[in-house]
């Protein structure tokens with residue numbers, strides 16, 4: 312049963328990430344609200360992936376804070392947020408075993424692991440692949456497995472780095488359908504993408520980055536119809552380069 316006590320909103324304040332004298336991230340304030348579909352846009356090298364990894368706790372910032380409004384224990388925090396990487400990491404085992412391993416790592420008992428794995432595979436159309444070695448799946452199937460595996464404990468917050476990159480239109484649509492299911496089940500989503508079609512269809516909120524700076528955080532409809540900054544306007548007109 313999903314725990315309905317959310318950690319969110321997540322508030323980012325005065326976040327800076329510097330490496331070798333270069334400012335890679337500069338985010339005075341950002342808010343990830345409960346149950347929203349947040350899409351991070353920006354040109355190559357804008358800092359989108361770094362922002363995700365920093366919010367997820369994988370990259371420590373140079374300064375600033377990233378805080379959940381309702382802080383939980385460290386163990387709860389780990390269980391309540393998950394991240395799917397651009398290149399999914401698959402164990403050299405079956406699809407089912409990939410689920411079982413992830414659930415074991417999260418401290419779920421054996422009987423419960425089997426039940427959750429079976430249910431999650433059924434929910435996301437992966438049952439017929441259960442005994443296939445995960446490494447031989449197509450790119451689209453691997454991405455579906457990676458998302459379903461991360462979602463199997465129904466985290467509060469799921470970060471996804473370019474979940475549809477290098478997928479064909481059908482596989483991309485399957486991923487989008489999965490994301491809609493997660494949204495409907497109350498998972499807050501934060502994803503990066505270069506697919507403006509996906510962003511227009513899917514996003515509630517856009518966080519637009521340029522040169523490491525969060526230039527605009529806005530309701531998605533407003534972002535696409537009336538961008539507030541010259542950078543966002545240029546980006547939407549395909550005129551913004553690094």
Ligand SMILES: Nc1ncnc2c1ncn2[C@@H]1O[C@H](COP(=O)(O)OP(=O)(O)OP(=O)(O)O)[C@@H](O)[C@H]1O
Pocket residue numbers: 330335353354355356357358359360361362503
């Ligand atoms: N560990 C690191 N150390 C130093 N610089 C880094 C590190 N990781 C990323 N960078 C630099 O930070 C900048 C932002 O990288 P990031 O991967 O976040 O961009 P992005 O917006 O996700 O780009 P893309 O759309 O091309 O994936 C880049 O200039 C990159 O070279």
